[in-house]
Amino acid sequence: MSDTHHDDIQSHVKTYIKVFVALAVGTLITVLASNIHLGIILGIIVALIIATVKGSLVAAFFMHLSAERKMIYGVLLLTAAFIVVMIGLLLFSRADQQGRQEGIFAVPQGHVVVHPE
Helix, strand or coil: CHHHHHHHHHHHHHHHHHHHHHHHHHHHHHHHHHCCCCCHHHHHHHHHHHHHHHHHHHHHHHCCHHHCCHHHHHHHHHHHHHHHHHHHHHHHHHHHHHCCCCCCCCCCCCCCCCCCC
16 A cells, blocks of 8 residues: 555656646746747737646646546636636727727717816
């Protein structure tokens, strides 16, 4: 029984070392990507992909979510879908605002703003 326990611990340690190396490579990729001028939208997309991969590794192995039930995965996927939708709305809003010269808080033409005295 002691041999089995020892083998199990060694298996976990090997997994943690592999995840650590993957996170170190992910950090290196993050640094390299930050030195490349990709523009705002593409830069955000690349940063989110890198962060999602690294965060998924941490959640799956260090937070032990890989051993959870399927319902947890459903909730995580639903949350990820909402995040993608919200970021998409933000990016579309940003792209819409870049076409205007007035800025984000401008009043549309033809509208009157009344200030209380």
